[in-house]
Each structure stands twice: as C-alpha cells, then as structure tokens.
Amino acid sequence: MSNDIFEPRRIIVTGGCGFIGSNFVHHVVREHPGVRVTVLDKLTYAGNPENIAGLPSDRVELVVGDICDAALVDRLVSETDAVVHYAAESHNDNSIADPSPFLETNVRGTYTLIEACRKYGVRYHHVSTDEVYGDLALDDPARFTEETPYRPSSPYSSTKAASDMLVRAWARTFGLKATISNCSNNYGPYQHVEKFIPRQVTNLIDGARPRLYGDGRNVRDWIHTEDHSSAVWAILTRGRVGETYLVGADGERDNITVLREILRAFGRPEDDFDWVRDRPGHDRRYAIDATKLRRELGWEPAHTDFAAGLAETIRWYRDNEPWWRPAKEATEARYRAQGQ
Numbered sequence: 001m002s003n004d005i006f007e008p009r010r011i012i013v014t015g016g017c018g019f020i021g022s023n024f025v026h027h028v029v030r031e032h033p034g035v036r037v038t039v040l041d042k043l044t045y046a047g048n049p050e051n052i053a054g055l056p057s058d059r060v061e062l063v064v065g066d067i068c069d070a071a072l073v074d075r076l077v078s079e080t081d082a083v084v085h086y087a088a089e090s091h092n093d094n095s096i097a098d099p100s101p102f103l104e105t106n107v108r109g110t111y112t113l114i115e116a117c118r119k120y121g122v123r124y125h126h127v128s129t130d131e132v133y134g135d136l137a138l139d140d141p142a143r144f145t146e147e148t149p150y151r152p153s154s155p156y157s158s159t160k161a162a163s164d165m166l167v168r169a170w171a172r173t174f175g176l177k178a179t180i181s182n183c184s185n186n187y188g189p190y191q192h193v194e195k196f197i198p199r200q201v202t203n204l205i206d207g208a209r210p211r212l213y214g215d216g217r218n219v220r221d222w223i224h225t226e227d228h229s230s231a232v233w234a235i236l237t238r239g240r241v242g243e244t245y246l247v248g249a250d251g252e253r254d255n256i257t258v259l260r261e262i263l264r265a266f267g268r269p270e271d272d273f274d275w276v277r278d279r280p281g282h283d284r285r286y287a288i289d290a291t292k293l294r295r296e297l298g299w300e301p302a303h304t305d306f307a308a309g310l311a312e313t314i315r316w317y318r319d320n321e322p323w324w325r326p327a328k329e330a331t332e333a334r335y336r337a338q339g340q
C-alpha cells in the first residue's frame with residue numbers, strides 16, 4: 001500500500017463533456033465535496049455540455065477549448081493542482097475512416113498537456129485503454145497485465161499507445177509527476193450512440209434491427225463507467241507516481257451474448273439482428289487482470305452485476321431520447337456509408 005495521499009483542491013478534467021469524462025465529473029462532485037473542477041472540452045461531435053448541466057457552478061466550470069491550444073492549456077494548468085486527461089478521439093471505426101484527428105488530439109494534445117504539467121510541476125493522470133496491448137485469442141488463458149508488451153492494432157489504439165509512451169518518457173526524462181490507467185470497455189449513461197451498446201439499444205427503440213460485426217464472437221471486458229471513475233480517483237490520489245495501473249472488473253462477454261441480452265430486454269427474438277461487414281483489423285478479445293490496482297490501492301468495483309447495469313443503461317436511453325436523438329441519424333448515415 002502507498003502511504004502518500006495526494007489531495008487536490010482544483011483539477012482540470014479534459015474531455016469532461018464526453019462519456020467517461022462527464023461521468024467522472026459527476027463522481028467527483030458527488031464523492032469529493034472539497035474539489036473544484038475545470039472541464040476543458042472542445043465539444044467535438046462526441047462532446048455535449050448537457051452531460052454536466054445542472055452541476056453546481058461553484059464546483060464545475062466549463063472552458064470550451066482545444067487541448068492542442070498551448071497558450072490556453074498553459075494558462076489553465078498554471079492555476080490547477082492536477083490534470084485528469086480524458087479528451088480523445090475515441091472511436092475505432094472513425095479512426096479507420098479518417099485517422100488525422102486522432103493523431104492531432106490523441107498525440108499532439110497529450111504532448112501539449114504534459115509540457116504544461118512539467119513546466120508547473122502539476123500532477124497528471126493519463127486515461128488510456130486496454131487496446132494498447134492489442135488482442136488475445138479466444139482460447140488464450142492469459143489476460144493483460146501492466147507487463148504485457150504494447151501491440152496496438154488500429155489507428156485509434158496506436159495513437160493512444162503513442163500518447164502513453166510520451167507520458168512514460170516525460171516521467172522518466174523530465175520527472176513529470178504522472179500516473180497512467182489502461183481500462184477496458186465502459187458502459188453506462190451518456191455514451192455516444194456510435195458505440196456498441198447505445199447503438200443497438202437506440203436502434204431497438206427506433207424499431208430498427210441491431211447490427212453485429214463479423215461473427216459476433218469478439219470479446220470485450222465490460223466495466224461500468226462509475227467503477228472506472230472510482231479507480232481513476234484512487235490512482236490519482238493514492239497511486240504511485242510513475243506507475244501504470246490496469247482497470248477492469250472481470251466482465252468478459254462476447255458481443256453476441258451482450259446483444260442477445262439487449263434483445264431479451266426489448267422482448268425481441270434472439271436472432272432479430274443483421275450481420276454486417278466486419279471492422280478491418282477487428283481485435284478479437286480484450287481481458288484485464290486488475291490485481292495490481294486491487295492489491296495496492298484496495299480498489300474494488302461496485303457494479304459487478306452486468307445484467308442489472310445493462311438494464312439500468314437501457315432505461316437511461318429510453319428516458320433520455322432528447323439527449324441522443326440529435327446524433328442518431330448522422331451516426332447511422334456514417335455507418336451505412338461503411339456498409340455497417
């Protein structure tokens with residue numbers, strides 16, 4: 001166990017209007033009353049200020065801006081105790097259609113943030129993904145650990161891997177006070193309709209058929225976004241500087257199993273979906289071994305009942321159609337153009 005506790009009073013959350021970043025902002029406001037949050041978000045197609053609307057204005061401030069804007073980042077970082085970096089281009093399919101914004105935001109954006117953090121000696125937490133480790137075979141008993149070699153497959157995951165490498169290099173060469181987390185697939189409220197679970201749920205609400213890639217046997221290791229938030233807070237405040245922690249909740253499921261659970265929730269037959277073109281380079285399986293996080297920081301996930309979490313997430317999309325409706329048609333048009 002680490003004895004040093006870092007207690008930030010002011011934090012910047014980049015990408016705090018996206019899916020996981022906004023859930024983290026809600027988590028901090030609810031669980032850590034002494035902390036003030038500055039959200040730095042460019043409000044791309046994936047960012048929505050509604051995600052943090054209604055939070056107390058003396059606790060949460062939104063700055064609309066780009067993490068690649070060095071002058072803006074310098075000013076904000078000079079006034080904070082810590083940066084928690086979620087902002088990214090996050091969707092694999094988009095990175096195959098056009099990698100360019102992924103290079104810019106995920107690599108140059110990270111570089112811009114860590115340069116400012118090293119200048120002001122500000123603590124930096126880097127939110128990354130299990131996809132940097134590539135994939136595992138379905139019959140492989142192994143899971144990813146902090147020692148697994150990097151082997152990213154997609155333009156998205158290779159830019160995330162590049163950003164992790166920058167952080168590691170800045171920590172070693174410049175003494176950047178950094179921690180890194182690599183988490184598995186999140187689900188929960190505020191997830192964009194381009195992603196697997198929200199896409200199928202909103203298709204079904206619309207009376208359309210879900211769309212499954214390839215043979216449907218690809219495995220993802222699902223974690224509720226609230227558990228990801230508690231893990232990031234634990235790492236930021238109690239993790240050892242310079243260390244990487246894997247975040248996962250033992251939630252491996254193949255896509256067809258998840259889809260059938262969603263179909264059941266809508267009272268639809270289990271084969272009531274369309275097979276569509278597979279994603280090029282589609283990773284087969286992700287699986288996280290979170291032993292280090294559990295043992296060293298005593299972290300435990302609280303939302304381990306996937307069926308209950310999925311039912312609650314479906315309910316959230318049923319209850320919040322005005323939130324997702326504006327993005328639905330453009331998202332499906334993009335997929336149609338790709339044969340998906």
Ligand code: NAD
Nearest residue numbers: 015017018019020042043044046047066067087088090186
């Ligand atoms: P998201 O696409 O829902 O949100 C990304 C947010 O970043 C949006 O609010 C967007 O406006 C903002 N943004 C994009 N470019 C920006 C820029 N240049 N400057 C400022 N803001 C910008 O993403 P997400 O799914 O919430 O993922 C958040 C982070 O977590 C990412 O770093 C991602 O790699 C990582 N992650 C995601 C998952 C997952 O399952 N979704 C799992 C592990 C790690």
Ligand code: DAU
Nearest residue numbers: 090091092129131184185194195196199211212213218255
């Ligand atoms: O593992 C963490 C990663 O999880 C994060 O780093 C990424 O930011 C996040 O987007 C997610 O990546 P995936 O590619 O795993 O998520 P996605 O929701 O796009 O797809 C999940 C699985 O479902 C994947 O095997 C592809 C499949 N799929 C996806 C869509 C959108 C389908 O079968 N049909 C679909 O319509």
